[in-house]
Structures are given as structure tokens and as C-alpha cells.
Amino acid sequence: MPEMTLIEAVRQAMDEELARDDRVFVTGEDVGRRGGVFRATLGLFEKYGPGRIIDSPLAELSIVGIGVGAALYGLRPICEIQFADFIHPAFNQIVNEAAKMYYRSNGEWLVPLVIRAPYGGGISGGLYHSQSVEAFFAHVPGLKVVIPSNPRDAKGLLKSAVRDPNPVVFFEPKKGYRLIKGEVPEGEYTVPIGPANVSRPGRDLSVFAYGMMHYYCLKAAGTLAGEGIDVEVVDLRTLYPVDKAAILESVRKTGKALVVYEDNLTMGYGAEVAAILADEAFTSLDAPVKRLAAPDVPAVPFSHPFQEWFMPNPDKIAAAMRELAAY
């Protein structure tokens, strides 16, 4: 199997879907001639032309708004929001229009739309180029929210997202775009939206994560293996709808749970995982459910030490794992 970076996998997924289905098009800021700010669409403009790789103005609500309209009419738009931090002007179009259209029309109007956005910190992007915004959208029935953690999943999940008849918000860990490499199957495959993946089976405690934090969790779990602590790592992959069964199954086995995410701690994704476990796995728990997340400050501050304090990393995760294992 060829090895590639996460961004290459994203690009290949779009390339293959553009080739497979002529209803698919890509729009966003600088996705065309420039090939995307992170080069996610590099070469696609030359291959598919300006009619299908459409440079938009700097106008996020319109990028999503025209995507919803074109999707209603049967096209398969892939809308790129250049940074997840910039998605907020389009919040209404995503939450009020895309997410509710199928419901309000009693199943008549499909919105087969993908909204791609790089998210997350650790690249010195500062306050407005580092945000994790998944919790806003994971709260909205009608949307699917997906965050891949590796090239294989990024490609397979993005292909599923393009084919899904529902609006999918697809956040990509931008720090991992080139850092995370992995094998990707040759030829056609998809990874289904919905199921989580036990990426590292273990006995002593369960760790739930997604995206960049999943990558760090695997590293930390590797460290702890050398200390005789056997960590199970679950890659949630699809944040909404939630794969409750996978969460419960893992904790029923290990009895301990840690949720790691780089969004602000409070009201973040970990709160829901903790609530599910409190509600449905109470008698299986041998320890309090723990969350390791970013502090509750308004944004990722710029300077390097600030960023280090803000972001969970393999060392912090390993420490949290040790503490929970010792409980």
C-alpha cells in the first residue's frame, strides 16, 4: 500500500470523487488557481477546469449558501472553508439551512453537501487560525460531523461524505496535514461515516479522541506500554451521530475512561462522552471519567509558550493516562 500524508489523502479523495461523479464540484477561497491555502486542491483546477473548481470571493456565508442551493438542486458541492475559524459567518447557512432542510421538507429536499475546514492549533496560527469548533456543530441533528485522524480514514471518510445524501461537516487536523503519514489502500474504498474505530486495543483504560489528539494519544499509549500500562485507544472519527455502542463497549471492558480533545474543556465533546458513560455504563466504571482538553480561555494565544500550555500533547496525555490507570 502506498504511504501518503493526510493532505494528499484528502486531495486524492476529492480527485477521485470529481472523476467519478460529474455532479461534484469544489468551491472556496483560492481553491482554484492557487490550489488551496494548504494545497488540498493542488492540480484539480488544471484537471477539472474553472467550471468545477470554482474560486469564490472571501465570503464564507455565500460559499456554504450557494453550496446548499446547488445541493438542493442535485449537485454535490464540496465547500472549503479556509480555516475552521472562518466558518462562523456561515453558521446560519449550516445550522439553519443545511441541517434543517431535509426535516422541514419531510424528506423531499436532500442537501448532499460537504463542508471541509482545517481546524486546530499547534501551528502558531494564533487566535483566529487555530480554533477547534466541532462542538458547535456536533450539537446539531441533521448534520454529520467527521474528523479523520489518519490518511486512510481521511480519504475513505471524505469519499463517503461526498456520497452521503446529508450535509457533512468535515474537519481536518491541519497540524497533521503533512505530519501524519500512513498507508492508504490502492484502488476504490470508502470508510463509513458513523462507526468509531478501536485503533489500539487495550485492557487497563479507554482513551477517546479524534483528529490530531488521536495521533497524540497513540504516541502516549505507546509510551505507557513500556511502563506496563495497556491503554485502549478509540478513534471516534464521526463525532455526530455518536457511536455510543463503541464507547460503551470499550469502557465496559476497561472500566476507566479518558476523553482527549483540543477544544476548550467546558461544554466540549468530552462532556457528552462523560454523560453517555454516566448514564449507561455507571456500574462498569472503576474511576471517574476524566477529560483532558484545552483550558477555558477564549482562543489559542499566539506566543509559543502560551500555545504549549494551551494544547494537550503526548506528555500531558501520558500523564493523564498514568493518573487514571493508578486510580
Next chain:
Amino acid sequence: MDQAEHLTLYQQMVVIRRLEEKSAELYQQGKIGGFLHLYIGQEATGVGAVAARSPHDNVITAYRDHGIAVACGMEPKVILAEMLGKVTGCCKGKGGSMHLADKRLNFWGGHAIVGAHIPLATGLALANKFRGEDSVTLCFFGDGATNIGYFHEGLNLAAVWDLPIVFICENNQYGMGTSIERASAVPEMRQKAEAYGMPSARVDGMELLAVHEAAAAAIAHARAGQGPYFLEALTYRYRGHSMGDPERYRKQEEVRRWQSDDPIGKFEAVLLKRGISPDDLNAIEAQAEATIADAVRFAEESPFPPPEELWRDVYAEPEAEPQPA
């Protein structure tokens, strides 16, 4: 337009008026809940403009949508059933007054967030162009929507991408209770289209035939591949913004002045002058009354949705492929 077509448009306006008068009654009786925004006074703009479309042209509008729904061919009984929240409504009761829609009529709905449907309309037009179809999208909105960002982004994109779309501003002089001179930096909404290099026209929205003619020209422009067009229709709503509006922001004499310019009365005069007999008009009136009476009966007798409908249509199954309209 021949005489038969004139009579059809007259009939549509009368049906809208009777439908809305009846819905106001049902609202006051507590049978329609929530919010109800009446179109009374604006009938000529929606009916005149929609009459100029081909059936494959798209129509999309804001929350004051009853009149445009009728003009697009939606049956009054389906509209009233929806307003009453019944399972026989066009959205099986999930939408209510502001969200009437029927894809089969290429009527892409009423939309409740001011201006938010304008980028969607631009997307519909993009899809038509993408697929090489000659459909045009008619996007209706009020004067109030021209002050929000969606409007400006939508117009800019439509112009920069030369999309086949006609923006129809139903300028009824008030965004809820705020008059245009208190909300808009320019007095004519079409001035805003000029900023995007878009050709525009301003028409008397109380004159059915004038609206029809202007809309036909605008649609022809868009269909010929010349890009978007902006049509401003000057009109007036005789009722409040919604049923709960105390209307402290305007004088009754202003309302009366516009009522003397009633679009239905004016078109009636045109028809009589052109030799239609008063009996023919009375017959249309009687027929409209009967249609609405039937619609009320249908809506009232229809059941509410069953509880399981709450959970239906949250997600489409992956095998459901979207069908072009």
C-alpha cells in the same frame, strides 16, 4: 397575455386575498399558532412576477410566502392544512406558515431567516448554469433584506459568475416596523444592485400587468445568458408585519391611501374596461370563496401528525440519491 390568462391571474389574486383573510380569522380563533405574515396588498407583485416564469424556472422567497405559494400553483387546502399544523400540509405540519414549499412546483420555499435564502437562490442558479439548463431563478425578498450581508454577497456572486437569476425586491416600505428611510442608506433598493453592475428596473408593484411585463423582460435577460437582473416592485402590506403587530409606526391615513390603490381593485377596473363582464368577475369571486371554504374544511378535518413523525426525516439514508428537480 390573452383574456383567459388575465382571468387566471385575477383569480389567483382573489384566492390569495380570501385565503389570507380566512387564515387571519383562524389565527384569531387560536387555530393557527405562532406567527402569521399576511401578503394582503402585495398580491400583484408575486402573481405578476411568477406568471412570467416558465414552469421549470425556480421560485424562492422569504417568510411572507402564502401569496407566492398560490402563484406557484400550491393548493389552498395544502397551505391551510400546513398553517394549522396538520399532516396533510405541504410539510406535514413541520413547517407552518413561513415554510411553505413544493419541489414539484419548483417552489423552493418560504424561508424564515431574513435574507438567508438569497445565497441559496444563487446556488440554485449556479446549479442551472452548471448543468447547462436554461432555467432562471426568481428570488423574492423584502426591502429589509437588502440591509443584511447575505443580500450583498449573493448579488455580488450572481453578478461575478453571470448567473441566471432575477432578484425581485418587494419593497413594501417597512422592515417589520422600521421604515426604509430609517434602515437603508439609499432610498431605492435597486441602487444597491448598481453597486454590483447589475441592470435593474423599478416598477409599480400595485399594477399587475406592469409587474408582469417587467418580470418577463428581466427573466428574458437572465435566460439569454446576460447575467442577473434586479427588479424592485413598490408595494405595500395592508396588514401588520405579523398578526401581533400593533402598527404604531405608521399612520392609518397612509394605509388608507395605499388601500385606495388596491392591486385587485385596479386590475378589476382594467378587466372591466377590456370588456370582461361583472358577472364573470363575480363568478370568480364566488368560486374563490368556495375553494377557501373547502380548504378550511379540509384543513380542520385533517389529523395532526402522529408522534413518530417527530423522528422522521432527520437524516436521509445513504442510498437515497438526490433527484434533480
